[in-house]
Amino acid sequence: MTTPVKAFIFDLGMVLIDWNPYHLYRQLFDNDADIHTFLTTICTMDWNEEQDMGRPIKEGTELLVAQYPEHEANIRAYYGRWDEMLGGPIAGTVEIFNSLKASGQYKLYALSNWSAETFGIAQERYGFLNEFDGVVISGVEKTRKPFPDFYQILLNRYQLQPAECLFIDDNLRNVLAARELGIDSIHFVGAENLAEELGNRNITL
Template sequence: MAIKNIIFDFGGVLMDWNPRYFFKTYFNDDERMEYFLENIAQTEWNEEQDRGRRLAEGTEIQIKKFPEWEKEIRAYYDNWPVMLKSDIPHNVEVLKKLANTNYELFGLTNWSDETFPYALENYDFFKLFKGKIVVSGTEKLIKPDPKIWHLLLDRYQIKAEESVFIDDNGKNIETAKSLGFHTVHITPETDLEKELIDLGVKFDQ
C-alpha cells in the first residue's frame, strides 16, 4: 500500500532538547548533575508533565519528596527554554522538502501543553504541519501507549499502513510497528531522507 502520511516525533527528531543544556552550567559538576537528573528530576517525573500534569503540581510533588533539592527542582521548569537548545537542521530540511510534496504531515509528540506553545512560537517549521499535531499533554495520553496513535489515526482519518512514523525512542518505534506503521528510528547517524526513500517516499512528486 502506498505511503501517504509522514508522522514526526519532535524531541530528538526535529528539536534538540536536553535538561543538561541548562544544568551543566547550573551545577558546574557533572557527577552531581547526573545524580540530580537520574534520581530527583528523572525522566519518569518529567513524563508525567508530558502526560498532562501541571508543571506547578509536578514541581511541588517532587519538592515534598526531596525538600533538600527544592532550589534545583524549581529551576527545572523555570529554565525550560534553555533546555530547548535548537532545531535539528538536517532533519528540519527533510521536513521542508516533504512540505513541497503531496504527503500529509503530522506531529505526534510527548510534550507538556504548557511548554509546547514556546516551541510553536519560536520555530517556524511547526507551521508546516498546518495544525495537525497531537500533543500528549493536551490529550492526557503518552507514547508508547497505543491509544495515542489510535487517537491520531481516528482524528485525521488516516491508516497506519499508509503512514511512516519517525521517532528517536525505541519503545515508541516498537509500538508503532506493532500497529502497522512503517517506521524510521532516528539516531545521531540516521540519514532521514535516505531512510524515507528506502521506504518508497518520493521527494520529487
C-alpha cells in the same frame, strides 16, 4: 506489494528540536556526572512524562520539592527555566521536513509527548511547528506514547490508515509501539540516517 506512504508522523524533541535538559543544567552543575545523577534520581524522565501526560507542572514540582527539599532550587529550575533546555532546530531533519512539505505529496503530522503548559513556547520559537497538517500533544490529550490510544487519537482525528503512515521517533520504545499498530516506523538516530532510511523506501527528497 508495499502500500505507498501518504502521511509522515514526526516526533518533535530530539528529532526536529534539540530539547535537552543538559543545556540548562550545565549552567547549574559543575560536571555532567552530577547532572546525570540528578536527572536519573530526582527530575527523572518518568517524572517528566507525568507532566507530559497532563499533570500540572506546579503539582509535579511541589511533589518533588517535598520529597527532596535539599534540591529545591534545581527542581524548580526544571520548569522555571524550561525554555533554556531548548537548543536550535535539528537542521538536517528540518530540511527533510521542508522537502517533504514542498513536494506536495504527503501530509505531515506531529505526535509528541510534551506538556501542554510548555508547548506554546516551542511554537513561538520554531516556525515549522505551524507547518504541520495536524499536531497531537500528549499534555492536551492526557495520554502519551507508547500507549496505543495516543497513536489512535491521531489516526482517528485525521482519518489515517496505519499502513499509509511512516512514523519517526528517537525513542525505540515508541517506535516498537507504533509498529505494533501496523505503522511503519524509523528509529531516528540522525538526519543522515533518516535520509538513507527514506531512500530505502523509495521516498525521494
